[in-house]
Every structure is written in structure tokens, then in C-alpha cells.
Amino acid sequence: MCGISGLFDTQGRRSFDPTLAQRINDVQAHRGPDEADLYFEPGLMLGHRRLSVIDLATGQQPLFNVDGTVGIVFNGEIYNFQSLRTELEALGHVFRTRSDTEVIVQAWMAWGPECVHRLRGMFAFAIWDQKQQTLFMARDRMGVKPLHYALLPDGTLVFGSELKVITAHPGFERQIDPQAVEDYFALGYVPDPRCIYRQAHKLPPAHTLTWRRGQAGLPTPQPYWDVHFTLDNPISLADAEAELRERVRESVRLRMIADVPLGAFLSGGVDSSAVVATMAGLSKLPVRTCAIGFDDPQFNESAFAQMVADRYHTDHRLEIVQSDDFDLIDTLARLYDEPFADSSALPTYRVCQMARKHVTVALSGDGGDESLGGYRRYRMHLGEERARQSLPLGVRQSVFGPLGRWYPKADWAPRPLRAKTTFQALAMDSAEAYQHSMSRLRTEQRRALFSEAFQQSLGGYQTVDLFRQHAAKANTDDPLALIQYLDYKTWLVGDINTKVDRAGMAHSLEVREPLMDHELIEWLATLPSSLKIQGGEGKYVFKKAFEPLLPHDVLYRPKMGFSVPLARWLRGPLAQRMSESVLSDRMLDSGYFQRDALERMVQGHLKGQADHSDALWALIMFDAFLRVSHQTA
Template identity: 80%
Template sequence: MCGISGMFDTRGQRLFDGALAARINNIQAHRGPDEADVHLEPGLALGHRRLSVIDLATGQQPLFVADGQVGIVFNGEIYNFQALRAELEALGHHFRTRSDTEVIAQAWLAWGPDCVLRLRGMFAFAIWDRREQTLFMARDRLGVKPLHYALLADGTLVFGSELKVITAHPGFERRIDPLAVEDYFALGYVPDPRCIYQGAHKLPAGHRMLWRRAAGGQAAAMPVSAPYWDVRFTLDNPISQADAEAELRERVKESVRLRMIADVPLGAFLSGGVDSSAVVAAMAGWSSTPVRTCAIGFDDPKYNESEFAQMVADRYQTDHRLEVVGSDDFDLIDQLAWLYDEPFADSSALPTYRVCQMARKHVTVALSGDGGDETLGGYRRYRMHLGEESARSALPLPVRRAVFGPLGWLYPKLDWAPQFLRAKTTFQALAMDGAQAYQHSMSRLRTDERRALLSPALQRQLGGYHTVELFRQHAQQAQTDDPLALVQYLDYKTWLVGDINTKVDRASMAHSLEVREPLMDHELIEWVATLPSRMKVAGGEGKFIFKKAFEPLLPHDVLYRPKMGFSVPLARWLRGPLAERMRGSVLGPRMLDCGFFNRQVLSQLVQQHLGGQRDHSDVLWSLLMFDAFLKVSEDGA
């Protein structure tokens, strides 16, 4: 696991400043503390920060093959690199290292841009081919590893694992994108391919891009990134329930086995949830020594899952490490703002940072259960969406809009009431199509709430743009009208990449820890997408087939207890120990003077929350993290 960076002159062969190339590379030193190097030649700079995991002796980067004509910088792991190496050697390719990096470079020589179709793993890389004067960039299918880029006014392409590589370049102008602000306050993160700054982009998951140097110093056009993979929900597998359970269990075991290859200490996160527990059970079956497992607990019982993690640790006799975190552990706000480069409002980033910090004391590589909910239908919101879809299918959209639209507008927002009385969001969703309703349910702030919060000036800059457009765009590409498959697809394109993978990548890399996700294996996902949705959500039970498959390997209480999640007590924090920090941030000069917000609404949100009339913890946390981002941006960090 590493950090990559680079500059490419799309117009000619200017010599780049070596000191600048080293500086933008080293700004992400936390991603790779073991080694660093920069390659310079006319019109090109390639930088790499290395976290040594495989081939510790000879896996240095940038790496060149073909007599120095092809170079690569790579972040990630290719789990089938040994099989690919054997295939390439049979084709006549010769290797000088044992690294998966060289396998990618040789695969480029053999198959060109289609080399990505052969790779099974998590990756972001750039390949320079001097023969063709091209720079090829690619990102893994599920967006586990990040890749940012920007084309500057002088024709310089700057790219890196983290956005801070681009913002550290003196030629990049930090101008906040109004559309990104809208997306952030809708979702709590800035979704791909957008970045918080205009002119900066994320290469989307499952995409590749080929840059070709323009002739005669002409301005180069930015190429359009092209998808090379997508998940297709066929839902047509005729397999029986029993056979599906057995095959799913074996596929998960195989995915775990592939991710246990490392030349450094390896372990796993063990939260006590279904997904991480299943991964640990599979690891125990492959390991001749006790699996190293890491967990954090909370001193507040409402947020503590450690007893369930201990059940799994006891069953498999793991080398288990537990650290208890105080329920008022919130002193990471400014650190997170620097790490994430963009406003990021998922408060579980705090405990994720802590569990990565704790795990790095014992291992260099950790397996996680991330991706299980999206792939196997585990979220409670999926079951709620299916219920709403049943109601939506009973009435035409115009009728639903006429009936439920006014109800959603008039019904009060009863944050304090029992769940069955909080019908406002449901009424609003019933008046919408499926994609719009799902985006509505995923929003931290609903459309009308964002219109109230965001200033008229910012809304004019939006030009009528709403985040739902992104969801509808993805829905059109989903090629399915199955309600569960559609929202799973939407999560693959938005939530999983923009929130989950971003959160884990930045939190783990902050501690130079590599995290591998067996439940995001693309071959596993492709197979699960053939299973009927009734196998994933059945009888009100999410992840139905997954739980059945692992009944022989995990305690019943772990499999069938209510899902807790990795959460923190936001509402209490913002009325108690964080109240003054929150008030000072939300109503401070940066937020009041930036021109993005309605000052009266900001004041109202603070007063209502502190007074106990309403629970505005989600939006206030989003505003707090936005202010922290603005501070980092203003400081030029």
C-alpha cells in the first residue's frame, strides 16, 4: 500500500522542478513511510511513497521495464499477480522482481489498456509509455483505492492518491465548486467524479483514462474517462438455496485466502458484526497460527459491540486485542479535516481512525468486512425502501404526488417521537420515483432543507442542479428494475466509494496500515449479483443467505442480533462537551462570511439543537466539518 503522485506535460517536454515533485510526493508520506523516490525526465515526474508489504527487497517504485521505456507508479495489491506472472512468463516476459507492480507493467506490454481486465485486486496506478508518449491511469472496480487529477492552465497534468497532492501544486487554484457543496450537504461527502475544488477530479471506480501528449505544444484536450467494468444484476441464477449457501461460503473463503498473502504481520478487524466475524472465521480456516484480531470498544454500552467480538475471538482462539475508547473521544476534528482534504461528515470516521491506530501497533495489513452490506443486502434502509416500493407500485406517480406530496409537506418533523410516528420522510418518498426516493432517504439534509440552508447566491451558482441528478444518472445505467438491485447499484456508485472506501482509506493510511476487503472482491460481487433478491432480503431479514451460509461457523447471537453500526453520540456531544466548539464554528466568521449559507438558518439550527427543541446533530456535524475543511483550505495545508 502506497501513495502515488506525478506531473505530465500534455503539451511538450518541459523539465519539472525536482524539489516540487519531491514536495508534492512527500505531502502524503503517511501513506508510505518505508521508502520514497521520484523519477524525472523531460515532460514527466513520477513519485512514489512506499509501505512495504510484498517483495520487501526489490519492490521499489517508480519501476521501469522494457529497457526503461515503460514506467509505473502503483498503489494497492493485485491478489492474482502470481497466476498472471506465470501467464506472462509463458508469453516470453522476463521479471527482475517478485512484486505485483512489475506484473502490471508487463501486463501493459502484453495487453495494453485491457491489462486492467486481468487484474483482481484494489489498485490505482499510472503507466508512462515513452514509446507512445502516453500516460495511462486506472482505478480498481469498486474504488477501494483513490486517484485524483487536475489539468492546470499551463497544460500540466497533476495526479496523486490524495487531493492534497494537487492542492500543494502552486499552479492549482483552490476555487470551491458550488455543485460539490450541494452534494456534500445532501450526502455528507463529495461523490465521484467531483472534488470540492473546481478543476480537480476523481477517476471514478472501474474507469481508465489515456493521456496522449499533444504535438507542437498545442493545448491537449482532457480525455474522457471510460468504464472498463460494471456490475450487472441478472438475478437469474437457478441455484437452490442450499447450494447457494454452500457456494457463497466457499467463495468468501477463497476471497479471504487471496488476501492473506503478505510478507509482513497480518490480522483483521473484528467489530462483532456479521461481516468482520465471517472474515475472521474464514481466516482461521486458512491459518496455522492464531489470527490476530483487533477491536475497539466504547465506555458507553449503547455503542459497544465488544462482547460480540469476544465471542468470535473465543470461538476461533484468536490473538485478540481490545482497546476501550472514551465516549467523548472527539479531539480529531482538525486532524480528520487535513486527512480527508474535503469536507467529510461521516462521524464514524473517528472510531475508524482509532481502530486503525490501534491495529497498526500489531499488524501492517488488516482484513475488514467492508462491502458486505452493499453486496448482500444488509442495510435496514434497503428493507424500508422495499416496503415503500410496494406502496409506490400500487399507485401511478401522478396520484402519489397528489396524495403524498401534500402530506409530506404538512406532516411535522418529529425527531423526538417513536419511530412509527416519524412519517414525514416516508410520505415525501412515496411521492417520488425509486431513484429520487432513495437519494431522499440517504440525504443528511432533504432538498427543501438544503434550499433553506444554502444562500440565494450559491443557489444561483447551482443553476438548478440537485444531487438527485447524480442518482438518476446512475439509475439509468443500472440495467435493472428490481427495487433491491437498483439501490444496491446506487450504493456501489455513491455511498460505497464516496463514504465507506474513502473513510477507510484515509483512516488506515494515516497510520500506514493496509486494509483489504474480501467482500469487495469483484468476482464475488459478480456472482452474488446473479442471485435472486429474495435470497438477500427475506422475511424482513437482511443478508439472509449470508447469515444462513455462516450459521455453521458463527454464534447465533452474532448473526441475528440487531445491527448496531460504528456510531458515536453526536447529539449529546453537540449539546455538551462540543457545544461551544460547534457554536463557534457554525456561527464563526469563516462560515458567516464565506457566502454559502443563510445566516438566519445557521443561527436557528444552533439555537434549536442547544435548546433541545430539535435534533439537528447530523447537519450541525456536517457544518462543523465544513468549517474545519475551510480552515485547512485557508491555511494552505
């Protein structure tokens, strides 16, 4: 696992300042503390920070072929590199290292841009082909590894694993993108391919980008893969269970290849428990497992993690985090480079910090909920979808639209009486309804919060536009498959993968996600949705498959999630900081917000009139972003 950086003169062959190159490479030293190197030629700089995981002795980067005409900087792991190496050697390619990095170089020489179709893993890389004067960039199918880039006004391309590489360049203009702000307050993160700054971009998952010297303008990223929900697999439940266990086993086995200490996160949830159970069946030694517990019983899953650890005799480490552990706000703002409002970033940071004391590589259970229908919101959406399909949109808008506007926001009431969101969703199409359910601040809340001038700067853009764009490409009428596809394109990449990558890399910890293996996901997309959610039970086939391997209480208890007591924090120990942050001069002078709306939200939460904790946390993290970005400018 590593950090990559680079500078490319898209129009000529200007030399780059070595001091500048060193600075933009070292700003992400946490991603690769073991080694660092830079490569220069006229019009090009390639930089690398290395966390040694495979081929510790000879895997240094930038890495070139024998005659020095093809080089690479690479972040990630190619899990099928050994079989690819055998195939390439049969074609006459000669290797000088045992690294997966060199396999990508030789694959480029053999197959050119089509090489990405051969790679199974998590990756972001840039290949320089001197003969073709071409820089080729690629990102893995599920967006596990990040890649940011910006074309500067002078024709310089700057790229890197993290946005801080780009903002460290003095030629980069930190002009905030209003549409990114709209997206952030809707979702809690800035979704791909947008960045918080206008001039910067994220390379989307499963895309490549080709830069040819002398080519004018900004090239368009090209897709090379997508998830296709066929849902037409005639397999029986028993056979699906057996095949699912075997496919998970293969995916886990590939991710256990490492030349450094390896372990796993064990939260006590279904997904991480299944990964640990599978690892135990593949390992001769006890699996190293790491868990975070909370001193607040309402948020503590450690007892369930202990059940799995005891069953498989793992080398289990548990650390208890205080429920008022919120001292990381500025740390997270610096770490994520953009505003990021998922409060589970706090415990994720802590579990990565703890795991790094014992291992260099950790397997996680991320991705299981999205692929197997595990979220409660999926079941709620399917219920709403049945109602939407029974009435025309016009009728629903005329009936449920007014109800959604008039019904009070009753956060204090029992769940069946909190009908406002449901009424609003029933008046919408499927994509809009799902985006509505995913929102930190719903559309009407954002309109009330944003200043008139800022709303005008959006030019009519709303985050639902992004969801509709993705929905148009989903190519499925199945309600569950559609929202799974939307999550693959937005939530999984922008929130989950971003959170885990930055938290892991902050501690030089490589996190691998066997449930995001693209071949596993392709197969799961062939299974009927009835095998994923059945009788109100999410992850139905997954739980049935792992019944022989996991305790019943782990499989069939209510999902808790990796969350923190936000509402209590913001009315208690964080109340003063919340008020000072949300109503700071930075926020009031930014031009984005209406002062009276901010004040109403703060006072309404403090007085217990409403639960605005998600919205307030998003505002706190936005203020932290403004403060930290000003400090580093």
C-alpha cells in the same frame, strides 16, 4: 500499499522543478513511510511513497521494464499476480522482481489497455509508455484505492493518491465547486468524479484515463467494467450457502498473501466476524484481531467481538475509546482534504491507529451490507417501493406531497409516528426517494440553509440528478438491485472506501476488503434478491451460510453500526464548539449560508426541539475544511 504522484507536460517536454516534485510526493508520506523515489525525464515526473508489503527487497517504485521504456507508479495490491506472472512468463516475459507491480508492467506490454481486465485486486496506477508518449491511468472496479488529477492552465497534469498532492502544486486554483458543496450537504461526502475544487477530479472506479502528449483538452475517462444484476441464478438456498462460503474463502485466502504481519478488524458485526472465521480456517497460527469498544454501552459491540475471538482463539486486542473522543476534528479535516461528514471516521481512525501497533495489513468486512442487502434502509425502501408501485406517480404526488410538507419533523416521537420522511419519499420516483433517504440534509433543508446567491450558482443542479444518472445505467427493474447499484456508485466509494483508505493510510496500515472482490460481487449479482432479504431479514443467505461458523447472537442480533453519540455530544461537551464553528466568521462570510437558518438549527438542537446532529456535524466538518484549507493554502 503506497502513495503515488506525478507531473506530465501534456503539450511539450518541459522540465519539472525537483523541489516541487519532492514536495508533492512527500505531502503523502504517511501512505508510504518505508521508501520514496522520484523519476524524471523531459516532460514527466513519477513519484512514489512505499509501504512495503510484498517483495520487501526488490519492489521499489517507480518500476520500469528492462529497456526503461515502460514505467509505473502503483498503489494497491493485485491478488492474482502469481497466476498472471505464470501466464506472462509462458508468453516469454522475463521478471526481475517478485512484486505484483512488475506484473502490471508486463501485462501492459502484453495486452495494452486491456490489461485492466486481467487484474483482480484494489489498485490505482499510472503507466508511462515512452514509445507511445502515453500516460495511462486506471482505478480498481470498486474504487477501493483513490486517484485524483487536475489539468492546470499551463497544460501540466498533476495527479496523486490524495487531493493534497494536487493542492500542494502552486499552479492549482482552489476554487470551490458549488455542485460539490450541494452534494456534500446532501450526502456527507463529495461523490466521484467530482472534487470539492472545480479544477480537480477523481478518476471513477472501473475507469481508465489515457493521456497522449500533444492531445488537446481533457480526455474522458473510459469505463472497463460494471455490475450487472441478472438475478437469474436458479441455485437452491443450500447450494448458494455452500458456494458463498467457498467464494468468501477464496477471496480471503488471496488477501492473506503478505510478507508482513497480517490481522483483521473484528467489530462483532456479521461481516467482520465471517471474515475472521474464514481466516481462522486458513491459518495455522492464531489470527490477530483488533477491536474498538466504547465506554457507552449503547454503542459498544465489543462483547460480540469477544465471542468470535474466543471461539477461534484469536490473538485479540481491545481498546476502549471514551465516548467523548471527538478531538480529531481538525486531524480529519487535514486527512480527508475535502469536507467529510461521516462521524464514524472517528472510531475508524482509532481502530486503524490501534491495529497498526500489531499488524501492517488488516482485513475488514466492508462491502457486505451493500452486496447482501444488510442495511435497514434497504428494507424500508422496499416497503415504500411496494406502495409506490401500487399508485401512479401523479396520484402519489398529489396525496403524499402535501402530507410530507405539512407533517411535523417529529424526531422526539416513537418511530411509527416519524412519518414525514416516508410521506415525502412516497411522492417521489425510486431514485429520488433513495437519495432522499440517504440525505444528511434533505432538499428542503438545503434550500432553507443555502443563501439565494449560492442557490443561483448551482444553475438548477441537485444531487438527485447524480442518482438519476446512475439509475439510468443500472439496467434493472428490481427495487433492491437498483439501490444496491446506487450504493456501489455513491455511498460505498465516496463514504466507506474513502473513510477506510484515509484512516488506514494515516497510520500506514493497509486495509483489504475480501467482500468487495469483484468476482464475488459479480456472482452475488446473479442471485435473486429474495436470497438477500427474506422475511424482513437482511443478508439472509450470508447469515444462513455462516450459521455453522458463528454464534447465533452475532448473526441475528439488531445491527448496531460503528457510530458515535453525536446528538449527546452536540448538546453537551461539544455544544460550545458547535456554536462557535457553525456560526464562525468563516461560515457566515463564505456566502453559502443564511445566517438565520444556521442560528435556528443550532438553537433548535440545543433546546431539544429537533435532532439536527447529522446536519450540524456536516457544518462543523465544513467549517474545519475551510479553516484547514486556508491554513495550507
